[in-house]
Amino acid sequence: MEKFIRHTGSAIPLRRSNVDTDQIIPAVYLKRVTRSGFEDGLFSAWRNDPEFVLNKPEYKNASILVAGVDFGTGSSREHAVWALQNYGFKAVISSRYADIFRGNSLKGGLLTVILPQEQVETLWIAIESNPNTEVTVDLESRTVTYNEVTCPFELDDYTRWRLMEGLDDIGLTLRHADVVTTFEEKRAEFKPKTLPVLAE
Amino acid sequence: MGKTLAEKIWEDHVVRRADGEPDLLYIDLHLIHEVTSPQAFDGLRLSNRKIRRPDLTIATEDHNTPTQNIDQPIADPVSRLQVDTLRKNCADFGVRIHSLGDIEQGIVHVVGPQLGLTQPGMTIVCGDSHTSTHGAFGALAFGIGTSEVEHVMATQTLPLARPKTMAINVEGKLKPGVTSKDIILAIIAKIGTGGGQGYVLEYRGSAIRELSMEGRMTICNMSIEAGARAGLIAPDATTFNYIKGKPHAPKGADWDAAIAYWSKLATDSDAKFDVEINLDANELAPFVTWGTNPGQGLPLNSKVPNPAEIIDAEERGAAERALVYMDLKAGTPLKSIKIDTVFLGSCTNGRIEDLRAAAEIIKDKKIASTLRMLVVPGSARVRLQAESEGLDKVFLEAGAEWRNAGCSMCLGMNPDQLQPGERSASTSNRNFEGRQGKGGRTHLVSPIVAAATALRGTLSSPADL
Numbered sequence: 001m002e003k004f005i006r007h008t009g010s011a012i013p014l015r016r017s018n019v020d021t022d023q024i025i026p027a028v029y030l031k032r033v034t035r036s037g038f039e040d041g042l043f044s045a046w047r048n049d050p051e052f053v054l055n056k057p058e059y060k061n062a063s064i065l066v067a068g069v070d071f072g073t074g075s076s077r078e079h080a081v082w083a084l085q086n087y088g089f090k091a092v093i094s095s096r097y098a099d100i101f102r103g104n105s106l107k108g109g110l111l112t113v114i115l116p117q118e119q120v121e122t123l124w125i126a127i128e129s130n131p132n133t134e135v136t137v138d139l140e141s142r143t144v145t146y147n148e149v150t151c152p153f154e155l156d157d158y159t160r161w162r163l164m165e166g167l168d169d170i171g172l173t174l175r176h177a178d179v180v181t182t183f184e185e186k187r188a189e190f191k192p193k194t195l196p197v198l199a200e
Numbered sequence: 201m202g203k204t205l206a207e208k209i210w211e212d213h214v215v216r217r218a219d220g221e222p223d224l225l226y227i228d229l230h231l232i233h234e235v236t237s238p239q240a241f242d243g244l245r246l247s248n249r250k251i252r253r254p255d256l257t258i259a260t261e262d263h264n265t266p267t268q269n270i271d272q273p274i275a276d277p278v279s280r281l282q283v284d285t286l287r288k289n290c291a292d293f294g295v296r297i298h299s300l301g302d303i304e305q306g307i308v309h310v311v312g313p314q315l316g317l318t319q320p321g322m323t324i325v326c327g328d329s330h331t332s333t334h335g336a337f338g339a340l341a342f343g344i345g346t347s348e349v350e351h352v353m354a355t356q357t358l359p360l361a362r363p364k365t366m367a368i369n370v371e372g373k374l375k376p377g378v379t380s381k382d383i384i385l386a387i388i389a390k391i392g393t394g395g396g397q398g399y400v401l402e403y404r405g406s407a408i409r410e411l412s413m414e415g416r417m418t419i420c421n422m423s424i425e426a427g428a429r430a431g432l433i434a435p436d437a438t439t440f441n442y443i444k445g446k447p448h449a450p451k452g453a454d455w456d457a458a459i460a461y462w463s464k465l466a467t468d469s470d471a472k473f474d475v476e477i478n479l480d481a482n483e484l485a486p487f488v489t490w491g492t493n494p495g496q497g498l499p500l501n502s503k504v505p506n507p508a509e510i511i512d513a514e515e516r517g518a519a520e521r522a523l524v525y526m527d528l529k530a531g532t533p534l535k536s537i538k539i540d541t542v543f544l545g546s547c548t549n550g551r552i553e554d555l556r557a558a559a560e561i562i563k564d565k566k567i568a569s570t571l572r573m574l575v576v577p578g579s580a581r582v583r584l585q586a587e588s589e590g591l592d593k594v595f596l597e598a599g600a601e602w603r604n605a606g607c608s609m610c611l612g613m614n615p616d617q618l619q620p621g622e623r624s625a626s627t628s629n630r631n632f633e634g635r636q637g638k639g640g641r642t643h644l645v646s647p648i649v650a651a652a653t654a655l656r657g658t659l660s661s662p663a664d665l
Contacts, residue, residue, distance in 0.1 A: 016521070017514045018393055018493050022632040027613040031264065031278040033238035033285045045634050069514060070394040073427065073493070074630060075611075076329040077236065078345035099397055099429050100329060104345035156361075158221050169347070170247070173224060173355045176216050180252075180357055183215045183226055188461065190454035191228055192317050194258040194296050198447040 001109045003166035006138040007090040009063035010131060011146075012053055013124040019067060020074035021101060025083040027075075038083035058131035066123055067094040071112075072101025081108045091137040093144060095120050106159050107169060113137060113144060113153045122149070139164055202468025204365045205434050206400040209340040209465065213323050215357055222359040228322040228339075230352050231308045232259035232295065234286040235613070236327030240350035241289040251293045252356045258317065259290050259297040262307045263613050267576055267603035270300050279614065293353075306579020306605040309333040309547040313417065314581055316446025320435035320462040325352055330547045330629065332423040336416035337443070338435035338465050340400070343424065363429065366399040367473040370407040372481035377662050379557075380415035381549060381627070381646035383407065383479070384422040385487035385497045391477060393495040396428030399475065402467065403433050407481035413442040414553040421548045422629050425494040434466040486661040488534055489631045489644040491522035496631075498534065500649065500661050506530035525633050526641050527621075535659050537643070541624040542573040542654040543636070544647055545603075546610040549627035550578030554647040555586050559594040561651035561662050566599050568657030573600035574616060576608040600654065612637045625653040 029041030046052045053059055065084065071094040072080060081104045084092065092110065095117040105112040115123070126146060127133050135146040139160055144151045162169070173180075203211070216224040230253075237259070244250070251257060264279040274280040283300070290297040298304040304311060309330055312318040320338035325331060327349045334341035348358055370383055388395075401423050408416070416433050423431025440459060443449045450458040485499040496519065498505065507519035507530065523530065528537070544550075544558050555577065567573050575595045577583035583605055586592055592602045609616040610628035618624055618640025627650050631642035643659060652660040 017518050020493070020630075020632045022611075022630065022635050026634055026638070027263075027611040028638075030235050030613065031276075031282050033242075033282055035239050035242075045638060070397075070427070073393055074329065074424070074632060076327060076343035076345055078239075078327075078347060081345070096394055096397065098394075098427060100343055100345060100424075104347065107345065107347040156220075169359060170243075170249075170351050170354050173351065173357055173359065176224065177355070179216050179224075180226070180355060184356075187226075188457065190450040190458040190461075191322070192319060192448040192450070193255045194229075194317060194448075195255040197296060 008136040011064040012059040012062035017068035021080040024080040039086035042083040073098040202471035231326035243350040254294040310578035316449040333421040335420035342429040364474040370405040382487040396426035401431040543626040545576030546628035558651035567654040
């Protein structure tokens with residue numbers, strides 16, 4: 001995973017609440033067996049509308065998505081994170097995310113920042129009045145800065161460390177493989193196994 | 201202080217706990233399907249890793265699979281490749297798989313319980329948000345992303361932050377015609393699609409205790425629609441009776457040991473939940489959604505709401521957009537809304553009791569000539585059971601279509617889809633824009649409302665017949 005320390009770029013305002021992962025990427029795009037190429041499905045239904053923000057030339061190069069409350073609800077599809085990353089987004093800012101989407105994003109190196117709704121509104125206004133506004137998401141200092149504004153955000157130390165080091169979760173867990181083995185030795189006998197196959 | 205059911209299961213699965221780090225939790229059962237696993241298998245290959253416990257892993261094909269002509273190759277080459285990829289991956293990594301045409305094939309959340317692999321006190325995960333279904337057995341079960349799927353494959357564990365707990369107390373007795381689907385739709389309308397975020401829900405109270413296992417599964421299934429990763433119901437005699445005799449249920453001395461353990465799982469009387477919500481079962485009515493998220497629902501006797509009367513600006517905006525998408529006018533009685541397609545099926549309501557309840561209403565009648573009705577059993581076994589009871593004939597004689605098992609029209613990934621502008625009454629779980637096909641409009645309902653709607657052509661409850 002790529003390290004995330006800080007990112008500076010322009011931002012795009014997505015003034016919608018409750019954007020579910022079916023909107024981020026519809027099921028019909030989930031048939032690929034790779035992790036790349038999902039950008040064409042990103043917000044695909046809305047992209048037919050020329051007025052949709054992603055279609056506006058002034059936001060063409062945006063790399064930070066500023067979304068409404070409850071972003072990423074619904075399906076657990078990690079393809080939603082891949083679609084945002086494949087399109088070029090490095091960070092998302094919202095006042096609240098669905099749990100699974102947030103977990104997926106932080107596993108995959110897409111930084112999902114939580115700011116209070118008032119600060120999201122202020123940021124929306126700033127980027128709408130000047131789409132070239134430079135926004136910096138700094139994980140080291142845990143702040144979002146633009147113009148003269150600095151907004152601190154929270155992220156637990158462990159996740160921050162993992163993102164800043166670009167560490168693979170699986171590798172970290174495998175360091176404790178012996179503890180897993182010890183745990184397995186004590187598991188109850190009655191717990192079911194899928195193998196061998198038992199029939200009715 | 202005592203512990204809640206969720207806390208007990210959590211504590212019993214902590215492999216490693218360290219300051220400032222998430223708990224490392226052991227996973228008892230990993231369910232796999234074709235959509236969210238290929239990139240995880242690829243990750244294993246790249247790192248030269250194996251599946252740690254193939255004997256705690258099982259795969260089925262459900263999302264992409266057609267529900268007609270299943271003896272022929274899948275027509276869509278991209279879907280076929282994804283299904284073929286799962287088959288190859290399972291062969292390469294030694295994972296048990298139930299493919300299209302196999303008697304145990306079906307929606308992953310129908311298959312687990314019917315094989316007896318879903319048991320109380322377990323941790324169960326799947327790359328599918330409706331894994332919360334298995335919580336009906338008193339198992340801590342939740343959906344995960346593909347990175348986590350790979351993590352479970354490689355380590356049989358997951359690092360997880362401990363969730364908070366929320367009790368949802370549903371006391372009283374349901375009126376006739378009111379079902380578990382109506383309970384959960386009412387809960388989501390009450391707490392909102394983000395209301396459960398960060399919580400494990402525990403459904404409690406006399407109305408929950410009265411429900412069958414299948415009714416409980418419907419409720420837990422839609423916990424994610426309230427924003428909660430998991431929903432739980434304490435195991436009791438109903439649970440034990442349901443599991444007993446299933447292929448992978450404990451037997452002999454193991455059964456006794458299991459019952460002893462399962463019986464201790466219920467939330468202690470002195471345990472504290474972080475939040476408690478109360479719902480009066482006596483007051484509930486058949487429920488239907490009018491908008492584009494599962495929280496936008498109302499009793500069927502209501503009218504389409506007027507966004508101008510919604511105080512919260514975010515909710516008002518969402519309601520305005522939803523009415524445009526749904527092509528509905530404020531003030532329209534919900535019961536006057538004409539339906540083009542009725543879908544009976546999915547991991548929410550595709551079990552035998554759901555089919556029986558709908559068949560009882562449809563028996564010896566004809567569906568409206570203005571609509572089509574798809575009846576899709578949740579698994580091949582549910583289909584066989586229904587056929588042995590003659591339910592297939594009831595649906596066919598009424599003019600409905602009788603299909604093979606799969607996710608079908610719950611999501612637009614296989615040939616069963618709404619056309620743009622088409623309107624459905626659906627027993628599934630999500631009414632998101634385009635969920636059932638691009639431009640399709642979805643009203644979520646219970647199986648008996650679906651059946652009554654099929655007969656009348658407009659959203660209806662059995663009492664309207």
